Amino acid sequence: MMKWVIRGLLAVGVIAVLGTVSSYLFVDRELNRMYGAFVEVAEPELEAETAETYALANVNVLAPEADRFIPDQSVIVEDGLIRTVGAGDVPEGIRAVDGQGMYLVPGFTDSHVHLWESANDLLLYVANGVTQVREMNGQPNNLAWKREIEEGRIGPEIFVVAPQFATFVGFEGVMVGWTQRKTIVRNRKEIEKAVADFKAAGYDALKSSSFLSRENYDQLSEVAAEAGMPLVGHIPVATDLDAVWRGSASEIAHIEELVKQLDKEFGGYGPDEAEAFLEFVRERSDDVAQNLVREGIMVTSTLDLVDSFHRQKSQLKEELQAVELAYENPGIAEGTVITSRGMGWLPEVNIYRWPEGMDARRQARSLVYWKAYAEAQHILLDAMLAHGVDILAGTDANVPVMVPGFSLHDELEAMNAAGMSPAEVLASATMKPATLMDSNTGEISAGRKAHLVLLRDNPLEDISATREIEMVMLGTRVFDRADLDAMLQSVADANAASRKVALAAE
Ligand SMILES: [Zn+2]
Structure with a gap:
């Protein structure tokens, strides 16, 4: 009798383990697909020879x-x-x-990109004149590409920021670390260990995510300074601007980060308070800009992305048609349904889409909100320009609908339309990032x-x-030009051969 009970329990155990392993493998494969790993690798035939x-x-x-x-x-x-x-x-x-x-x-720099596992992006950058990128959530494979490029692989120079730091505990921490590829920490000791490991592995900087606790942000700020590594990235929701001013951050990854902090100071605006919020941003923007200058903190633009949020909600089809979708990694564009924080671009999976069944009145109110959100970053940009804050051109490439390489040119136009002179725009994509990345590039x-x-x-x-x-x-x-065209064609062909969802006819 006992023997059968034990056998029965063993069988259940084996099934549970097999079930866990196979669902782990399934989800892991889906994640890799979402991050662009399964697209054919493009191999363009080029005439270019090396010339001493x-x-x-x-x-x-x-x-x-x-x-x-x-x-x-x-x-x-x-x-x-x-x-x-x-x-x-x-x-x-x-x-x-x-x-x-x-x-x-000088070759252009996109100061905010996400390569994930999409190797063909390297060709898209070069073909678009982007000879340097700053990878903002670097992974071991990105470090490997950086070294291969140093040894002759075609691609931009990569400044690799380590996987962003976030505070989570228990099972949630395990899941966020795995599916979103973040660095999960809870205390100073864990931060110190992670920083030492990243430094030894060759990462160029450390990044705070939106999800660091107040305490962990201050600790990361100190540990980064002690390790001599730049701290860049988001301003955690749990902290405030004073913590940034007294900390060691040298860059903020979006103008939007400042919008979010001012929204918090305001008490959280809704569509009815949009005008009052913008008035508050106008009042606060000079002080924010002065602090940025005093602390020597650069700010990355990602203007076009944030301007596109309301358009991605209300007119996604047009937005997708307006970008070079044929070059976007299909794994990333198609996303996956297994995680709510996906990458998807297409209508059924677009991460910015409205929830199903939202009525017209609520859609209209949502538009008021997101238009004010975009407007707030423009008010901040005006103040930053007036006070001489260093602005870096960045796109958040691979976030919808930012096609690697192409999107930098959209960003430069957006910066110009927002009031920056062409000279300021060029500097933001050449010498300013070269200074931040100490890359001996950026000027002729x-x-x-x-x-x-x-x-x-x-x-x-x-x-x-x-x-x-x-x-x-x-x-x-x-x-x-023929080589650059061959690079683009090879990526478009690789994508076409790897697509699960056909692109909508033009
Ligand atoms: Zn990003």
């Missing part, structure tokens, strides 16, 4: 201040670095590209890395000229 020495001749070169072009310059590149910039002919024997009538600018001068983009039109006259790319230089390699 080459030159760009007779070209307009963006001045280090990013506010004017210096005409008729020759730029000589040697071993991946800019050797000389100046008037005069290129010495004989050096292969020269004629840049007559064209505009040479002797000794800097040759991360360069040759444009057909003058972006100081019309910022949309950043899209008119003739050539991209990544150190010892020169990619002409």
Whole structure:
């Protein structure tokens, strides 16, 4: 009798274990799909050869201040670095590209991206002239790509921020850490261990998420400073702006973070208080900007994303048609239903969509709310510009509907439309991020890395000229227009072969 009871219990146990393991494997596979891991890897055929020495001749070169072009310059590149910039002919024997009538600018940086497991994004960045990205929730595979790129793989230079820190306990912590790939901590000891591990692994910075406790935020701020690692990212909901001013953060990952804090100070606005909230933001914005300047904290823009929230709710079809959806990793666009905090872009899974069955009156009120939310970030941007806060151009690429590479050009246009001059916009995507990332890029001068983009039109006259790319230089390699097109085509083909949901006809 006893024997059968034991056997029965064993059988139940085995089934439970098998059930747990197989559901774990199923969910893990779905997560990897959502993060873009299962899309074919694009392998473009390129003509580009490596060149130890080459030159760009007779070209307009963006001045280090990013506010004017210096005409008729020759730029000589040697071993991946800019050797000389100046008037005069290129010495004989050096292969020269004629840049007559064209505009040479430093390669662009997108200061807020999420690569996840979407390797083809690396090609999308290069093809869009984005020669550097800041990965804002880095994973071990992103660190591996960074090293492969240093050794010759085609891709932008990657500044990898470690997985963002969040405070959670127990089972919830395990689930958030696993499904959202965050660093879960509860106390100073755990923070110290994680920071030491990230530093040893080669991450470039640490990130606070919205979900750090007050206490853990202050602790992370101290531990980061002690470890000599930059602290960047969100302002936790549980803390306040004073904690940021007295802490060690060197960057805030969205202007939106400041909107959220002011909303909290205001007491939480609703559609009926939208105007009063905006008035409050106007009153508070100078003080916020002055504190940012005093503490030397840079702010990443992500303007276009936050402006798009209300449009993604009310006119998603048009929004999806307005972006280069064919290039977006289909795993990410299609998302998954297994986690509520997914990545999805398409109508059934879009993370910003209204709940099913919301009536017209409530939709109208929701629009009032989200339009005010977008407006608040513009008020803050105005104050930041007036006080001289350093702004970084960033998109939150791979969050809907920010297509890697392409979205940076949308962001630059949004920044220009929001009142930044083309020179300020260019600086926000070149020399400002180069300073934050200490990357020896961001301006065209002797000794800097040759991360360069040759444009057909003058972006100081019309910022949309950043899209008119003739050539991209990544150190010892020169990619002409045919190569850049081949990269884009290879990604579009890989996506088409990997899609589960067909794209809506144009
Ligand atoms: Zn982000």
